[in-house]
Amino acid sequence: MDAERLLIAGGGLAGLGAALALRQAAPGLSLDLLEQADAFSEVGAGVQLGPNAVRVLRDWGLEGGLREVAAFPIDLQVRDATGGALLGALPLAQRAERRYGAPYATLHRADLHTLLLQAVRAEGGTGLHLQQRIGALELFPDGGLQLRSLGGPSWPAAALLACDGLRSQVREQLLADGTPQFSGHVAYRGMINMARLPPHLRHNGVTAWLGRRMHAVHYPVRAGQWLNVVVVVEGDLPDGPVGWDHPAQPQALWHSLGLLPHRDLHQVLEAVPLWRLWPLFGRPRVARAADMVRGPVALLGDAAHPMRPYLAQGAAMALEDAWALGRLLAAQGGGAAPDWPALLQRWAQARWRRCAWVQARSQRNGTIFHAGGLLRWGRDSAMRLLGPKLIDVPRLYAGPPPI
Numbered sequence: 001m002d003a004e005r006l007l008i009a010g011g012g013l014a015g016l017g018a019a020l021a022l023r024q025a026a027p028g029l030s031l032d033l034l035e036q037a038d039a040f041s042e043v044g045a046g047v048q049l050g051p052n053a054v055r056v057l058r059d060w061g062l063e064g065g066l067r068e069v070a071a072f073p074i075d076l077q078v079r080d081a082t083g084g085a086l087l088g089a090l091p092l093a094q095r096a097e098r099r100y101g102a103p104y105a106t107l108h109r110a111d112l113h114t115l116l117l118q119a120v121r122a123e124g125g126t127g128l129h130l131q132q133r134i135g136a137l138e139l140f141p142d143g144g145l146q147l148r149s150l151g152g153p154s155w156p157a158a159a160l161l162a163c164d165g166l167r168s169q170v171r172e173q174l175l176a177d178g179t180p181q182f183s184g185h186v187a188y189r190g191m192i193n194m195a196r197l198p199p200h201l202r203h204n205g206v207t208a209w210l211g212r213r214m215h216a217v218h219y220p221v222r223a224g225q226w227l228n229v230v231v232v233v234e235g236d237l238p239d240g241p242v243g244w245d246h247p248a249q250p251q252a253l254w255h256s257l258g259l260l261p262h263r264d265l266h267q268v269l270e271a272v273p274l275w276r277l278w279p280l281f282g283r284p285r286v287a288r289a290a291d292m293v294r295g296p297v298a299l300l301g302d303a304a305h306p307m308r309p310y311l312a313q314g315a316a317m318a319l320e321d322a323w324a325l326g327r328l329l330a331a332q333g334g335g336a337a338p339d340w341p342a343l344l345q346r347w348a349q350a351r352w353r354r355c356a357w358v359q360a361r362s363q364r365n366g367t368i369f370h371a372g373g374l375l376r377w378g379r380d381s382a383m384r385l386l387g388p389k390l391i392d393v394p395r396l397y398a399g400p401p402p403i
Helices: 013-025 051-059 063-069 093-100 109-123 169-174 250-257 263-271 314-331 340-369 373-386
Strands: 006-009 031-034 046-049 075-080 086-091 105-108 126-129 134-139 145-149 154-157 159-162 181-193 206-211 214-221 226-234 246-248 275-282 297-299
Touching: 006 013, 006 154, 013 031, 013 109, 013 314, 031 154, 046 051, 046 109, 046 214, 046 314, 051 063, 051 093, 051 314, 063 105, 063 109, 086 093, 086 373, 105 109, 105 214, 105 226, 109 126, 134 169, 145 159, 159 169, 159 340, 169 297, 181 250, 214 263, 226 250, 226 263, 246 250, 250 275, 297 340, 314 340, 340 373
Parallel strands: 006 031, 006 159, 031 126, 075 206, 159 297
Antiparallel strands: 046 105, 075 086, 134 145, 145 154, 181 226, 181 275, 206 214, 214 226, 246 275
């Protein structure tokens, strides 16, 4: 067992964020990151970062890089998907800076991944290992562990951070709590070059369209040059292999909508040149610290607390996880190797309630967004009456909580 080495499984946003946070907190730490893919890359489309997540990037010294690739929306508008009526709006831009001390940003997921990867490489000292597919995990009674790579080497270590996503192989062995379950919702995702849209649709804002059993969201990415579009509908699991990313046909989207969208939304959807279909899977929300840590092994990001996309906080919670762990490590100084089980336990105690609350709030939003009947009437009436007070989430955006 390597008494000094810390392993990170997974080279996505959670894994790179953890590597950066820990490297900055303890420059002498022996740290290796294992990624199963042939190259460090990120698929997907857009991601929203509230002030809580931007504050984390600022703390890591990445705000300058963020401003080069992100858009900073001026507002968040909520509209009726069929009639087009404005139901409510929340000013962002200067208001977010003034109230929460950081902006609200939207960007391509690959741009955020690249920003983190470049920062990890610039810090130096972290082993970045590709083609390392997770195999068996062995925990030793006297402390430490060994992680086997399928078809590759074994990795002895003092501790392991599992950042290997929703279908985490580490979680499967550590918690044995079953596979993720299909939510009954599927997401159609696409991107549009802003130049292909009429001028009145090139809005530098987040727009959410709410309808019965569906909703759509679009916002600028790539420094405002592209528009990210997501349509979530209630439907069946697609045929074929179980996974999170499938090719999609536009006809299937129009059929799934079950409504005639407002002309603005119709124009946006028609302008998307290529659609991808993502079935949305989830797990029960975190209920205790032991759902995130067992001994020298911690689960971060989607491996611990996958988020429904209805609060746009999946990436943010992964970054907060990494930031909090880095702060705890920094607080104990740069001397002897940490007592990893004790440190990870303190981290989980500090994180699990916030993650569980965000999971619950996200799931509740999904119900509200897709509502019909009296619930829809009450939602629309409350939004028109309360406006920003109903849309804003101070408890969320004022975070992450101090460590």
